[in-house]
Amino acid sequence: MLDANLKNQLKTYLANVSKDVELVASVDDSKASGEMLALLNDIVSLTDKVTVKEVRDDAERKPSFSINRPNENLSVRFAGLPMGHEFTSLVLALLHVGGHPPKEEQAVLEQISRLEGEFEFETYISLSCQNCPTVVQALNLMAALNPNVKHTMIDGALFQDEVESRQIMAVPTVYLNGKEFGAGRMTLEQILGKVDTKANEREAQQLNEKEPYDLLIVGGGPAGASAAIYAARKGIRTGIVADRFGGQVLDTMAIENFISVQETEGPKLVAQLEQHVKQYEVDVMTNQRAVGLASGDLREVTLENGATLKSKAIMVATGARWREMNVPGENEYRGRGVAYCPHCDGPLFKGKRVAVIGGGNSGVEAAIDLAGIVAHVTLIEFDNQLRADAVLQKKLHSLSNVTVIVSAMTTEVKGDGKKVNGLVYQDRISDESHEVELEGVFVQIGLVPNTGWIKGSVELSSRGEVLVDEKGQTSMTGVFAAGDVTTVPYKQIIISMGEGAKASLAAFDYLIRSSVEDDKDEEASAA
Incomplete structure (x- = not known):
């Protein structure tokens, strides 16, 4: 699963593990479970401090695995394969559960250990999201230090049914005790500020x-x-x-x-x-x-x-x-189809139709990136021509699943009350209105x-x-x-x-x- 270079780096990090760590894998016969087991076995081969146990239980999510210390009650869990941006989250979780001291200030660590109550966090991520690891690592650390805190990272692309049922259309999205807690990048201090009512x-x-x-x-x-x-x-x-x-x-x-x-x-x-x-x-x-x-x-x-x-x-x-469009439906469907970060939220729209608003460098780059994930991209630009660099425009026009519409003003984001299902724009030359059926709108119109x-x-x-x-x-x-x-x-x-x-x-x-x-x-x- 891991190449030789990555194994050597990981072996160096795992040398800092001082306490025994147990990986408990909930698996089935799927390809994803096989890949996860291969990753865990690679980890075990690099240190005698970590063991893996395979179980075929009634776990809600398969494949998933927990990181714990034998006979202790910690709860750090990964539902999916923590690669890409989340590989660092996996390494840090192994270190922290394995007794390696965190780098955070002592006052923050003491605040975590003092938390009282029951906190069961679930974080939906995409492996291409650069903001997600900050949230995952913060909650993993809390779970590693305080048995009252439980945390599960969930790969939204792997657990699409959950994403659909919870209407999750932006990452990271965090649930606490079954209710939505927050969305977007959050630091450890910000999370603690929300759960520790006396902190402010x-x-x-x-x-x-x-x-x-x-x-x-x-x-x-x-x-x-x-x-x-x-x-x-x-x-x-x-x-x-x-x-x-x-x-x-x-x-x-x-x-x-x-x-x-x-x-x-x-x-x-x-x-x-x-x-x-x-x-x-x-x-x-x-x-x-x-x-x-x-x-x-x-x-x-x-x-x-x-x-x-x-x-x-x-x-x-x-x-x-990020500049907003300020049109009907934008605020109502923010995080439910209206997004501002294509790198973070793009994987949640795999196989779907989306629009990108804005024809500058940011908009054209977003359309190019999304075209490799989604079924179709409609790029809408207010001006009568795109404003992006020529090299980006050339790449954009080479893509078969992209439609470019210029001289167009977005006038409304439409939805069914739960999520986006369309967009309305006005042709600035003919004044005619047109509706595009889609599931996502990525706004890229400046700052x-x-x-x-x-x-x-x-x-x-x-x-x-x-x-x-x-x-x-x-x-x-x-x-x-x-x-x-x-x-x-x-x-x-x-x-x-x-x-x-x-x-x-x-x-x-x-x-x-x-x-x-x-x-x-x-x-x-x-x-």
Whole structure:
């Protein structure tokens, strides 16, 4: 099942297993069960700490297997074959159940161990989803550390009947005790925040007690990370507060225009960014959402949990989010046929008909990727021609199961009350309306800046972007901005990093000049 290179790597990791681990496989005579058993036997051949037991029981899902310690009551289960992006989830589960200490902070581990109650999680994933492993690994860790927590990863492509019956049309989708708990990427801290009802109060109190920063960066994407590194290297007290570290890059699969790196993936780049930031004394606070900005002797950022962080200077780097169509049916069928990540959710539409809205690079790339999975793709573009690079258009037009419609405006997403079953568009030349029967709609029409929280505090453009000068200074003294949230053109990772570095240097210059002015004022008062 595993090639020689992968076996050698896995053997190295398994050397860290210190406790006996038992793999219990629920199988039948299917090909998938045979492949799963081959994988488990490969694992067992690499270490004497792991054993496998095959059972033909009445388990709900076959093939599936649990990872446990003999005579203990842990419950980490994989329903399906955890390969692709989920192979790392399997390795980490083996290590954590096998006694290897997790890398998370001790306070987080203690919070997991203190959880009381019964928590039975089920996570539906696709093996091509880059966001799913974050959720799977978080819940697996919780199950490995606390017997009150149980978790099963479920490959949606393998268990299609379940996916259909639960109307799951986006991954990852998590159920807790039989009820939908959440969808989309969630960090361990975010999950704990939802199940530990007292966590927010404790966290808000801790944040309120923090000393003021020299530079507080709001946002953890490329611009924020770059700004933090440049600030910390200047020796000033630096903090990052963000909903999640990495921002929109976490949802980006293929990156081929990051200079000096021929090809990488968003989550990989984010991990490298985070590692770089952590080499410096930067206070990183994630799972926090800013809701307000005020100016005084110190600038203040108010958070959703009620806490307030203070700083001499602020950097706004909150990036952007997927732009919505704002048509009837879009919100109603979000996650039930309306999707924004073709890499994540595409496998759930295998053999079905879908539409992609948008003819730029993102839309055409999505259509190309989906064409290899679904029965048919209809690409709809508002303009009278596609706007994607010529090489992408050439590839798109070579595909036999893709229809391209230009000069078309999507006016409605239709459904049966449970899921999408069609889309309506208006021909912008003839004004005629047309309906397309399909099961999925992938929206790829650009980004919207995340500036709602500072509206009224700093000056914004007509598009809602933060207006900045050539140094990244906003209309509020001591508040700077960088990246996709600003009016700087061309929303690219490399540009955001450069703008973050530039604005950070400008903020440092502002802090130096401010301190000199303060000294002069003190001298004048003394005289």
